[in-house]
Amino acid sequence: EVQLLESGGGLVQPGGSLRLSCTASGFTFSNYAMSWVRQAPGKRLEWVSAIRGSGENIYFADSVKGRFTISRDNSKNTLHLQLNSLRAEDTAVYYCASPPLHYASTWAHYYFEYWGQGTLVTVSS
Amino acid sequence: EIVLTQSPATLSLSPGERATLSCGASQTVGSNYLAWFQQKPGLAPRLLIYDASSRATGIPDRFSGSGSGTDFTLTISRLEPEDFALYYCLQYGRSPYTFGQGTKLEIK
Secondary structure: OEEEEEEEEEEEEOOOOOOEEEEEEOOOHHHHHEEEEEEOOOOOOOEEEEEEEOOEEEEEOOOOOEEEEEEOOOOOOEEEEEOOOOHHHHHHHEEEEEEEOOOOOOOOOOOOEEEEEEEEEEEOO | OOOOEOOOOOEEEEOOOOEEEEEEEOOOOOHHHHEEEEEEEOOOOOOEEEOOOOOOHHHHHOOOEEOOEEEEEEOOOOHHHHOOOOOEEEOOOOOOEOOOOOOEEOOO
């Protein structure tokens, strides 16, 4: 059974930093691209960042480019999102998400089949 | 980026009725890479439909997806009490992937 478990959320002041983690189980983590998706209170879902299985290819939404970094430790089945220079508008529940189990690394595009339970990031003074 | 617009914003129906939710794209969604999700309060989204019309594993056959290009539809043939929730569409045909603003399906 695929499981994704996020951690690291909390209250942080504007301009501060936070590191989110997502621990995966139930599949061969290193073979799968992974993504972060966030949802601000009462707002639509927003894709934030993605990383290929090898970690070589990384993508960001314009809204976080230059402030957030994504990384993965395939030996620990863990995905990270480093949030720097945080703003009030970054307040959201952050989800990690993975593609279907039949995903292949040759896929250029994929949908999010599996989601974690989310971790809340609140940026406020 | 591709902007997805869902309609209606709120849909009020009774159990047993048919629900039709729409998702319109500002540009053609390549290869019909369009998915639908259901979300209940405090929970993560649940995948219902991918590739515009393929049902995800474990999803009841009362859920169906259709459409192509810029116009997509999620149909729930006979509403069950557990179907009342928020529904989002997602396009994953062009980066950045984008979501619609959601349709709230509420009990009439």
